[in-house]
Amino acid sequence: MTATSQATQDVVFDVDHVTLRFGGVVSLNDVTLQMYRGEILAVIGPNGAGKTSLFNSLTGVYTPQEGTVTVAGRAGDAPVSVIGKKTHVVNHLGVARTFQNIRLFPALTALENVKVGIETRQKSGPIAAMLGMPWQRREEKESTATALALLNDVGLPGRGNELAGALAYGEQRRLEIARALGTNPGVLLLDEPAAGTNPVEKRDLAELISRINRERGVSILLIEHDMKLVMSIAHRIIVLNFGEKIAEGTPQEIQRDPVVVAAYLGTSAEDAQQQAEQAPELTLIDTDTVQDEEQADD
Amino acid sequence: MNTATRATLRRLAACLLGGFVLALMVGRQEGSLNDFGISFHQAVVGPRIFVFLLIGLVIFVMVTFWPRVVPYLTRPGVAPLGAGLLAVLAAQTVMNWYDPLVSSTGNGKFSGVRTAANASPNLSSVSVAFFGWLAWTLVIAALVACAAAIVTRVRVFGYVTAAIGIVGAVLAYVAHSAVVDLDGGIDHSLGVYADIVGFLLLACAGITAVHARAEVADTRGFLRKVMGYRPGLPIAALGVILGLLAFSTAGWFGALQINDTLAQAHSDFDGTGISSLALNYLGWLGWTLFGAAAVLSLAATYLRNRMLAWVSLILSVVGVVLTFLTLRSMTDIGAQVAPQFGGTWKNLGAGGFLACIVFSLFAAATAMVISSTSAGVRRNVRAKAPTDELPVTSMVKGFRRSSNAMPLLIIGGALALFYPPTLTLTWQNVLVGQIGVFVLLAVGLNVVVGWAGLLDLGYIAFYEIGSYTTAYLVGALPVKPPSWLQMSPLVSIPFAILACLIAGVLLGAPTLRLRGDYLAIVTLGFGEIIQILAVNNPGGFTGGPQGPTVPHPRIHLGGINITWGQDNLPYWYLLLIMLIVVIVLFYRLEGSRLGRAWAAIREDEVAAQASGVNTTRVKLLAFAIGASTSALAGSFFATQVGYFDPSLFTLQASILIVAYVVFGGMGSLQGAIAGAAVLTWLPQFLKAQVPQDDRQMWIGALVLAMMIFRPAGLLPAKRRKAELEGLDAAASSETAAVPRAGAM
Amino acid sequence: MSQSENWVQQLPQNIIIGLEQGSVYSLIALGYTLVYGVLQLINFAHSEVFMAGGFGSYLVVNGIVGHRHMTGVMVPLTVLCGVLSGALTGAAIAWLLEKVAYKTLRRSGAPKLAFLISAIGASLFLSNLAGKLFNRLPNNAFPTYFDINHQLFKIGNAKVTLIEVIIVGSAVVMMIFLDRLVNRTKLGRGIRAVAEDAPTAALMGIDIDKTISRTFVIGGALAGAAGFMFGTAFGVSNLMGFTPGVKAFAAAVLGGIGNIRGAMIGGLILGQAEVLIAALPFVGAQWNDVISFVVLVLILLVRPTGILGERLGRAA
Structure with missing residues (x-):
């Protein structure tokens, strides 16, 4: 996917000069970015770079002091501002998300978790449910069938009746994605989906994310520390540091960008460039492991 | 070693303290203004304190040597032994054995019968001995023999236990019927039956202990095997046993100092002008019907034959109908003979209703055969289809099947229909005014607290609003409604519900954004405000502390005229209809998208929002649905009780309903029902056990103990239960590590 | 018009009565707030701790005084004994309560409502x-070893009685003591740390079980002392805890549950609001309970987390 073709595509998220402050701390500083339909966009940056703040601004959790954020969730939607919108309204606009520290409904079964997501799009009310009206039963069957299909799709076939809290860690991650997909989103926001997973799970996850993007046509915004994962599946990468966007481009461009390397290593751009020229592939892989260690400390 | 000793000492201190507190709790003493600490003195000084300290010591020993006891506790035979002991102990200490003694001496329990038996010279010596010393000796002998059987697994011990158990059961039956025959009063007591069941369980325990091949008992597996062996067979067997009791010894008609069994009723009613159908029923038809239905249903369940099942089903329904016709014509005759005592549906003993229960059990057993065989047919068909073709639909079907609850539901239904008529008037009153109403309230509050996870401490306010709305609409308040709005009590129910819906939304809309504990205090305040409003009576609307008098309900619809009066039974059936409707509706609601959305916000509100759940709307719905159930209960209560005053709607009542819901098992419909039923039944039960004023104390202790030892409640919700079990397992593995370290 | 003038005239007197009531509320509220801070749970049995303090001090004071009439230095000494015995009883009961009704449930990881119900049972x-x-x-x-309504001095036309001075005075002393305890001592640091983030506090070597237990003890001591004061002024009974308990919870x-200074301020505000609003010409004492809850609801609607906001850890 090249830059020229992106310009003609329609925009999913349009973040325009957004500044977000908490008291005196500037969390996002004049950030402008676009996310295009059908792409996998990764947002990376060191801890505290403002990734999660960006995430929360996109989903209406935080209200930026300056700037606008608009979303056109599904293809053909008109852009709508998310600022000040309630979380569930943003979700209804076609924006689904997962959480960094998995937030499932642990006491519900896996199937029910997915059904909760699906059913927020349904119409039948409590009285229809109490009386068991035919349309309510039809919706119920539909949601069960859709949920089972989704569970199969994310690689949890036959696990529907397990309690979500009893699933293995990697399975919970997948279940969260299934629940998000249940709301029929145009764009899926993944907050560090690979955190805490092992290499095999990571590979499967990368495959899953790419497949969702490919087969369902869902645009994906990915916040992730794992560079291998990001580099392998992202179409485009945006780098944040200290609340500012410092770089944007394809994975190859970002890997060679001295500013990015400097941000990760904390050295000056010139030094980083020298290092990068000496061993272009190694630098980011190194920072990657450093990051992982930091996370382990957390 | 040192820390282990300290832990042991601490445990000893805790156990002794427990014994001390128990000493304070037990007894009849109470302080007075003159001698402030007199009861404290009496409880603690004197030899009785040592008894309680000893109890503490025994508990300490048991807890400390628990690991050595545990291997024996998992042996086969222990579970029936425990159940049997519990049943016998309950029967011989707290349950009633003979109702007429309650009215004459105030003690109808085992000990009361003992006193009466000693005083009556005409009683057979076996009965006197049984009540005097034999029963307890048998219990202890059975316990010792069974313990020996479990530990040594020598067959003789097992057989001895079984013999003792059977002898005990037979003697209990003989001794009790001797007392009843001698006195001849109307008796609804259940003590002897619990005693018989207990002794028989002890016998089973003995046999199991020496004959089971497994080292570790699998009680649940065994029960499941028994229930699953032939669907409906256990129910049919239960029906046969109960039926034998009903048709041979149970009282069918009791008035003017007579207490007729079926056969006696036949001779007494012969020639009184009773309808020939009823006379035939009393003579031979009843027995024949029972026998035929019993044989047919046993055969149908054993052979799993649909044909037989249908025949038996029809026969059982006919049996219920004929029994009713007979009872009706008996009471009509009774009313003619002695109008001052009689009346239609009056003076009936337990026998007739027991017969109805029996026939419904047969019907249920055969219905299970019919449903299970048809399901089996379908399952076979599906099994032939290639499984990979339609995995989704077959899984959908798979989730819907839950047949374990079926037998319980049937038995519960039969009991709800036919047991209340055999109760004494006091208990009927309790059943309607306490148990029934509070079950309805608990079911409603369960929506708010259990399902949606919103702590509502002012739930009683909606009940109050419902009651007062009904009182207003029937014109019982000082402020009368316009004449076109004045209506009869039952018609006012929808309006009461509407009023509560509005109140619920008015309260909920501004406050539901508050987090859990803030919501609790705001709802608490709401409840207080509503109650004080009713007491303070601004504008003369409520009539103040006196409260209104509401007329009893009646229905005039076309040709149907039903009037409810002072009698409690008709209210019970009205309430039962309401309860069943509400429970069925809520059961469906729980499995609907709204039910799941409630569970979602209860589990994780943020995640629910992010999944597109409109939390405000969903919470408001929970509030509104809970409030309208409360309105239904309030409306019913107002018209049933006839007169009420605002002192009933206190904060304590609100808190108690929350306690019912959580005690029963938060978020589980059957839990809420069970919790409310048990905790409203308990004070009435305790009336006969402890001083009147101490009941609250015992209930408090019970609730506390329940939460400590079983925090998930009496009947935990299925999903929630699994969640808790995981945590329990983790905790118990930790606690199990302590004694091991101590042993080193 | 004359009625509202009356209200203004009675204002100083009512403020003093409100202060007296508010001090008792504050002392009880501190227990709620401390426990909430460390456990995020409403301790519904706290009102019974207050009651126990009342009875404990009654027994001690009755033992000391009997039918005698105390004079001179014996009066403050007896008051001191009463406060101490009330505090001790309250602390003991609160300690037991935590051990029985809370600790076992905490270990089994029970849902939050189970704690509430076990506390209600207790x-x-x-x-x-x-x-x-x-x-x-x-x-x-209580035995009348001194004239509780003895008028000490007047502020304007408002009489200040001995019992009012005792209640407000000892409440102030205890609150200052508590504030120091929480903000200056090691135990206080532990309590604040557990309130802020229990798992991290545990990693820092703070014994959470002990801290929670001590928090209960502190709260119980305050409530027990309040029980003595309340008992001296109004008498003790086995149901005396209920109404003050609910008010103190409110x-x-x-003030913002979990916030120590919030509890003090909340209690004082509630005491004042009750007395002053009930004294308004168109209201009346029978609306006392309604007033406190209406005030509460109104304030919560404006400030959903209370006047000072929650967080025990940040109270300092």
Whole structure:
């Protein structure tokens, strides 16, 4: 996917000069970015770079002091501002998300978790449910069938009746994605989906994310520390540091960008460039492991 | 070693303290203004304190040597032994054995019968001995023999236990019927039956202990095997046993100092002008019907034959109908003979209703055969289809099947229909005014607290609003409604519900954004405000502390005229209809998208929002649905009780309903029902056990103990239960590590 | 018009009465707020701790005074004994309560409502056990070893009685003591740390179980002392805890539950609001309970987390 073709595509998220402050701390500083339909966009940056703040601004959790954020969730939607919108309204606009520290409904079964997501799009009310009206039963069957299909799709076939809290860690991650997909989103926001997973799970996850993007046509915004994962599946990468966007481009461009390397290593751009020229592939892989260690400390 | 000793000492201190507190709790003493600490003195000084300290010591020993006891506790035979002991102990200490003694001496329990038996010279010596010393000796002998059987697994011990158990059961039956025959009063007591069941369980325990091949008992597996062996067979067997009791010894008609069994009723009613159908029923038809239905249903369940099942089903329904016709014509005759005592549906003993229960059990057993065989047919068909073709639909079907609850539901239904008529008037009153109403309230509050996870401490306010709305609409308040709005009590129910819906939304809309504990205090305040409003009576609307008098309900619809009066039974059936409707509706609601959305916000509100759940709307719905159930209960209560005053709607009542819901098992419909039923039944039960004023104390202790030892409640919700079990397992593995370290 | 003038005239007197009531509320509310801070749980049995303090101090004071009439230095000494014995009883009961009704549940990881219900069970149990052991009369007057309504001095035309001075004075002393304790001592640091983030506090070597237990003890001591004061002024009974308990709970929420200074302020505000609004010409004493809850609801609607906001850890 090249830059020229992106310009003609329609925009999913349009973040325009957004500044977000908490008291005196500037969390996002004049950030402008676009996310295009059908792409996998990764947002990376060191801890505290403002990734999660960006995430929360996109989903209406935080209200930026300056700037606008608009979303056109599904293809053909008109852009709508998310600022000040309630979380569930943003979700209804076609924006689904997962959480960094998995937030499932642990006491519900896996199937029910997915059904909760699906059913927020349904119409039948409590009285229809109490009386068991035919349309309510039809919706119920539909949601069960859709949920089972989704569970199969994310690689949890036959696990529907397990309690979500009893699933293995990697399975919970997948279940969260299934629940998000249940709301029929145009764009899926993944907050560090690979955190805490092992290499095999990571590979499967990368495959899953790419497949969702490919087969369902869902645009994906990915916040992730794992560079291998990001580099392998992202179409485009945006780098944040200290609340500012410092770089944007394809994975190859970002890997060679001295500013990015400097941000990760904390050295000056010139030094980083020298290092990068000496061993272009190694630098980011190194920072990657450093990051992982930091996370382990957390 | 040192820390282990300290832990042991601490445990000893805790156990002794427990014994001390128990000493304070037990007894009849109470302080007075003159001698402030007199009861404290009496409880603690004197030899009785040592008894309680000893109890503490025994508990300490048991807890400390628990690991050595545990291997024996998992042996086969222990579970029936425990159940049997519990049943016998309950029967011989707290349950009633003979109702007429309650009215004459105030003690109808085992000990009361003992006193009466000693005083009556005409009683057979076996009965006197049984009540005097034999029963307890048998219990202890059975316990010792069974313990020996479990530990040594020598067959003789097992057989001895079984013999003792059977002898005990037979003697209990003989001794009790001797007392009843001698006195001849109307008796609804259940003590002897619990005693018989207990002794028989002890016998089973003995046999199991020496004959089971497994080292570790699998009680649940065994029960499941028994229930699953032939669907409906256990129910049919239960029906046969109960039926034998009903048709041979149970009282069918009791008035003017007579207490007729079926056969006696036949001779007494012969020639009184009773309808020939009823006379035939009393003579031979009843027995024949029972026998035929019993044989047919046993055969149908054993052979799993649909044909037989249908025949038996029809026969059982006919049996219920004929029994009713007979009872009706008996009471009509009774009313003619002695109008001052009689009346239609009056003076009936337990026998007739027991017969109805029996026939419904047969019907249920055969219905299970019919449903299970048809399901089996379908399952076979599906099994032939290639499984990979339609995995989704077959899984959908798979989730819907839950047949374990079926037998319980049937038995519960039969009991709800036919047991209340055999109760004494006091208990009927309790059943309607306490148990029934509070079950309805608990079911409603369960929506708010259990399902949606919103702590509502002012739930009683909606009940109050419902009651007062009904009182207003029937014109019982000082402020009368316009004449076109004045209506009869039952018609006012929808309006009461509407009023509560509005109140619920008015309260909920501004406050539901508050987090859990803030919501609790705001709802608490709401409840207080509503109650004080009713007491303070601004504008003369409520009539103040006196409260209104509401007329009893009646229905005039076309040709149907039903009037409810002072009698409690008709209210019970009205309430039962309401309860069943509400429970069925809520059961469906729980499995609907709204039910799941409630569970979602209860589990994780943020995640629910992010999944597109409109939390405000969903919470408001929970509030509104809970409030309208409360309105239904309030409306019913107002018209049933006839007169009420605002002192009933206190904060304590609100808190108690929350306690019912959580005690029963938060978020589980059957839990809420069970919790409310048990905790409203308990004070009435305790009336006969402890001083009147101490009941609250015992209930408090019970609730506390329940939460400590079983925090998930009496009947935990299925999903929630699994969640808790995981945590329990983790905790118990930790606690199990302590004694091991101590042993080193 | 004359009625509202009346209200203004009575204002100083009412403020003093409100201060007296508010001090008792504050002392009880502190217990709610401390426990909430460390456990995020409403301790529904706290009102029974207050009741126990009342009875404990009654027994001690009755033992000391009997039918004698105290004079001179014996009066403050007896008051001191009463406060101490009330505090000790309250602390002991609160300690036991935590061990029985909370610790076991905490270990089994029970849901939050289970704690609430076990506390309700404990509350039912304690109040009725006290009724059984002592009596169930609505009021047992304390021995009158001094004239509680003795007028000490006047502020304007408002009389200040001895009991008012004792209640407000000891409440202030105890609150200052508590504030110091929480903000200056190691134990206080532990409490604040557990309130802020229990798992991290545990990693820092703080014994969470002990800290929670001590928090209960501190809260219980304050409530027990309040029980003595309340008992001296109004008498003790086995149900005396209920109404002040509910009000104090409201006060704790009003100030921002989990916030120590919030509880103090909440109690004082609630005391004042009750007395002053009930004295308004078109209201009346029978609306007392309604007033406190209406005030609470109104404030919560404006400030959903109370006046000072929650967080025990940041109270300092």
